[in-house]
Amino acid sequence: PKTLRLILGDQLNAQHSWFDEKDSSVTYLMLELRQETDYVAHHIQKVVAFFLSMRNFAQLLNTQGHTVHYVQLDQEDNSQDLKKMIQGMVKKHHFEQFEYQLPDEYRLDTQLKSICKNLSIPCRSVDSEHFLTEREYVKDFFHGKKTFLMESFYRQMRKDFTILMDGKEPLQGKWNFDHENRAALKDKRLLRKPKTHPKPVSDVVKMIKKANVKTIGKIAEEEFTWPCSREESLEVLDHFCTQLLVHFGDYQDALTTWDPFLFHSRLSFAMNTKMLSPLEVVQKVEAYWKEHQDTIAISQTEGFIRQIIGWREYMRGIYWAKMPEFAELNFFNHQRKLPDWFWTGDTKMKCLSHSIGQSLDLAYAHHIQRLMVIGNFALLAGIHPDEVDQWYLGVYIDAIEWVEITNTRGMSQFADGGIVGTKPYVSSANYIHKMGNYCSHCAYSSSKKVGEGACPFNSLYWHFYNRNREKLENNPRIGMAYRTLDKLKNKEELINQAEEYLKNLDDL
Numbered sequence: 006p007k008t009l010r011l012i013l014g015d016q017l018n019a020q021h022s023w024f025d026e027k028d029s030s031v032t033y034l035m036l037e038l039r040q041e042t043d044y045v046a047h048h049i050q051k052v053v054a055f056f057l058s059m060r061n062f063a064q065l066l067n068t069q070g071h072t073v074h075y076v077q078l079d080q081e082d083n084s085q086d087l088k089k090m091i092q093g094m095v096k097k098h099h100f101e102q103f104e105y106q107l108p109d110e111y112r113l114d115t116q117l118k119s120i121c122k123n124l125s126i127p128c129r130s131v132d133s134e135h136f137l138t139e140r141e142y143v144k145d146f147f148h149g150k151k152t153f154l155m156e157s158f159y160r161q162m163r164k165d166f167t168i169l170m171d172g173k174e175p176l177q178g179k180w181n182f183d184h185e186n187r188a189a190l191k192d193k194r195l196l197r198k199p200k201t202h203p204k205p206v207s208d209v210v211k212m213i214k215k216a217n218v219k220t221i222g223k224i225a226e227e228e229f230t231w232p233c234s235r236e237e238s239l240e241v242l243d244h245f246c247t248q249l250l251v252h253f254g255d256y257q258d259a260l261t262t263w264d265p266f267l268f269h270s271r272l273s274f275a276m277n278t279k280m281l282s283p284l285e286v287v288q289k290v291e292a293y294w295k296e297h298q299d300t301i302a303i304s305q306t307e308g309f310i311r312q313i314i315g316w317r318e319y320m321r322g323i324y325w326a327k328m329p330e331f332a333e334l335n336f337f338n339h340q341r342k343l344p345d346w347f348w349t350g351d352t353k354m355k356c357l358s359h360s361i362g363q364s365l366d367l368a369y370a371h372h373i374q375r376l377m378v379i380g381n382f383a384l385l386a387g388i389h390p391d392e393v394d395q396w397y398l399g400v401y402i403d404a405i406e407w408v409e410i411t412n413t414r415g416m417s418q419f420a421d422g423g424i425v426g427t428k429p430y431v432s433s434a435n436y437i438h439k440m441g442n443y444c445s446h447c448a449y450s451s452s453k454k455v456g457e458g459a460c461p462f463n464s465l466y467w468h469f470y471n472r473n474r475e476k477l478e479n480n481p482r483i484g485m486a487y488r489t490l491d492k493l494k495n496k497e498e499l500i501n502q503a504e505e506y507l508k509n510l511d512d513l
């Protein structure tokens with residue numbers, strides 16, 4: 006039958022079995038739509054990266070002999086409405102069947118189901134053939150459990166896909182080398198240049214601006230560095246293996262003003278758009294490591310692989326186990342608005358001005374900047390998780406709801422009350438100071454708790470525990486914090502200091 010197949014912007018998977026054969030009865034539909042540019046204010050680099058990658062993918066399919074119908078954002082016949090576009094195509098070209106790959110977002114899943122209900126032809130959804138597990142796997146795996154422990158899921162993945170295994174045992178006798186992966190970077194000379202792909206972007210930017218799409222952040226041709234095709238993505242992966250893997254684990258948590266990327270792979274956008282598959286990434290990294298075991302420790306490799314077949318895969322499963330309720334959770338009932346400097350980076354706190362500034366400049370921050378600097382602050386300051394989610398969903402190149410919301414609302418803000426994590430990720434200035442050089446460039450003093458110039462993290466940290474005592478005190482992993490709090494001689498002073506800061510978050 007004459008078939009219309011939809012390809013969403015994050016389904017750029019050239020290895021999908023759809024493309025195994027050329028079939029003249031099949032047309033692939035790809036759309037640049039306002040519903041996608043407008044569901045949140047995205048970083049300009051994110052919109053550009055999506056459109057460029059989609060256009061490259063359409064071109065690739067064309068050269069392979071597939072029929073693609075691609076509609077640009079500014080095309081006259083673009084009604085900007087997914088339902089109308091699909092209905093219009095079906096009617097005009099007399100398609101007899103409609104097919105789509107299961108989307109990763111709840112929003113699109115619901116929308117596509119509803120579109121199909123109203124189409125007069127048979128509709129079918131197929132797997133996106135990207136993840137290691139099916140949507141419901143995590144839900145079934147943790148059936149009946151309150152906390153979904155990532156580590157047990159991760160070990161199962163290692164066994165099921167024979168990754169870093171020695172028969173039934175983990176290679177070198179240990180599942181997890183996280184304890185070895187916590188160093189601060191002391192020597193600049195270790196840093197490597199990232200593999201970037203600067204490219205002309207002015208035409209796409211012009212189109213986006215002309216359409217009045219509301220965006221955040223900056224873009225410059227020479228600084229637009231993201232891979233926007235499978236070929237470029239493979240180069241970034243190769244660069245990771247040859248240049249960065251050697252120190253990935255060591256400095257995974259390091260915080261520094263020296264470099265935005267450190268030894269991180271910059272592969273999240275390529276994977277989230279499916280230009281690379283998670284399994285091919287970990288298999289390539291494992292194979293590379295096996296050939297270079299004399300120079301690269303297993304801790305670097307295991308740390309990296311855990312992020313992908315562990316955290317990434319697990320977050321996707323949590324999303325399908327807990328949506329749509331997850332998006333409403335607000336365990337601490339936090340209500341504050343984000344301070345204005347989240348959109349400028351203009352705060353005296355160096356850790357935040359650097360991490361937020363970098364996010365706005367590059368659409369990127371690494372995990373510990375997202376978790377222990379920006380997210381940590383938002384949680385301590387009691388920001389409403391909706392506000393935090395909107396910001397994260399907009400600002401990062403890799404932000405798609407299934408992986409953004411589970412990380413932000415779940416892991417970072419503990420708004421799920423402990424589904425993703427067993428305790429909130431909060432810290433005082435001490436941790437940030439220990440992990441890098443932000444504090445030595447700061448207007449505040451990391452060692453000062455109250456008074457002029459005291460780092461806000463210090464008093465906000467105790468304010469957070471103090472105001473959430475009822476909700477947290479009985480958590481066995483937290484009890485210690487309350488014993489310390491109750492012994493503090495200047496407890497009242499600390500709480501008052503935090504109250505002062507909370508009154509004027511915009512001025513920090």
Ligand code: FAD
Binds near residue numbers: 271272313405409410
């Ligand atoms: P690397 O450090 O090189 O890690 C390799 C890969 O592991 C990443 O590309 C990513 O695919 C995966 N990974 C690592 N940590 C996680 C994690 N916690 N969850 C899922 N995958 C992980 N990641 C996103 O892809 N999209 C998001 O919207 C997103 N939002 C986040 C929000 C918060 C508050 C936090 C704490 C983390 C978030 N992450 C998100 C996870 C992680 O920070 C990014 O995947 C990572 O920084 C991307 O950079 P990289 O490719 O250089 O990662």
